Amino acid sequence: MAVVLVFLDEALSIIKRAIRSIIDRTPKHLLREIILVDDNSSNEDLKGDLDIYVKSIQEQNPGLRIGRVRHGEQLGLASSRISGWRAATADVVALLDAHIEVHEMWAEPLLTQIKLDRTVVVSPVFDRVNYYDLAVVNYHASAHAFDWALWCMYESFRPEWYKLNDPSMPGKSPSVMGILAADRKFLGEIGALDEGMQVYGGENVELGIRVWTCGGSIEVVPCSKIAHIERAHKPYMPDLVPAMKRNALRVAEVWMDEYKHNVNLAWRMPFKDHGIDIGDVSERKKLRKRLKCKPFKWYLENVYPQLDPLDDLVASGEMKHMDTNLCIDFGHPPWNTPIADTCQPYGGQYTYYRGSGELYIGRIKSHKYNENRCLVDMGEATHIPGLYQW
Structure with missing residues (x-):
């Protein structure tokens, strides 16, 4: 397994805690490499001091590769995760934030599901860690979903999961919050993440729709848990709305067919001439055609029927x-x-x-x-x- 940790101006102590927890709580025969992706941080201690820490970790763990990727400019979350995915060599890649600590036995349940089916993208359950006192708030397993504005939200699993009466069983999920593990080659086959996404937001929904409609599936695995340290503010910009709006329109244009205008409705924008540059989507449309992906109507009917199509x-x-x-x-x-x-x-x-x-x-x-x-x-x-x- 390769574990990718993405960060921008993260506290050095937080990155150290993440690395240490991964090493201490992942069986050595399962962990091949940790890839650190720095999206052009300005914090000085994320340069020389982090280099010193990484060197000491490698000396203590000679069989473990720790890769480093530094961006010369800020590329955003999606591009940073792609950088980590490209730098990885292991069969399975886990894309994580750097402000996490993994629980015991976090990796094995994820790897088990991927071994059973290489086309499944899996997510752990992540508890919340308060940034102000580091207290852990336990979260129950839930599906990952979204509204028409493409804001993330938790959703109940489908009724068939509850009928199993076994809370340890993985549950199908319409989307993924962003922290995930997948077969590295499969992720590449279906287009990894959309590098046309800017800053932050919407890239996880795009991935979720693409995985489901292009031959894969998404599961939340209750037996895998990660503690996610909430942040007082997002590092990229104080207001994520402009980036979210732009990225949501990009997802809609490529993947949502006749339902794409519901995104405009959610953001209160005209259906035409909204004045927002969503970038070139021609390659993503070619990808969709090449993979012979199912229409968005199929996704609404079979994967996320709770989402109101607003078709009347x-x-x-x-x-x-x-x-x-x-x-x-x-x-x-x-x-x-x-x-x-x-x-x-x-x-x-x-x-x-x-x-x-x-x-x-x-x-x-x-x-x-x-x-x-x-x-x-x-x-x-x-x-x-x-x-x-x-």
Whole structure:
């Protein structure tokens, strides 16, 4: 196994803890190499001091290769992980953040699943470690998923997993949060990660859709656990929204077919001429065609049926009174009495009309199990329409 640790201006102590935990808690015959990928850090102690530490580790573990990759400029998370994948030589590669510590027996369950099926991409369960006191908060196993804006979220496993009544069994997952292990060659065969992604965000959803539709699958493995140290802030930029929006549009253009406009809806952007440069996607489209990947409709029906396809949406936008600058608004808490208010572009004034005749006020939800606020005439004496969960 090759373990790739990606970092940007990480504390040296955190990187040392990650390396030490991997060495101490991975059987020596399973761990071939650790690849450190520095995405152009500015911290001085990640240069000479880290070099000294790596040299001491290699002296203590002569059979272990520790590879180093340093970017001359910041390339972002997806490109950094690709750099680590390219530098690896082992049959299986684990792509991890540098701010982690692995639990005992973390590697064996992941390797077992990949040995059974080289086309499966697996993820451990990662507990949260508070950055302010390093206390561990245990997380239960859950599927990794997303909404139409492509923000990551946890999701329940499919009903068949719960019917097994065995919480140690791997569960199928629509996506992957980013920390993963895979057969190194298989990952290359399906296109690794999209190097056209910028900074951070969306690359994991793109990988999840691609794996499922192009011949593989994704599993979360409960018996493998990693402690993930949360960060007070993301190192690349204070606001990830611009990068997330741009990357989400890129994923939609390549993989989502007739459903790609749902990403525009989620971000409140025009379907055409949104003014955001998503980069050249021609090679990714060629990859999809070459791999004979299934359509996104298949993914929605067979992998992630909880995601609402919104395929009966007739219209969306603000509902404005023709003679005034007033728009329908979902009002005040508890948000069940609609009002007319000065038109302004915020969530409470978004409206969506569906082919079923339902009119939703406020942001439409991405998932079938979530309820929207539907404009309803309850037929009461007041004749005042209300907003009710529907």
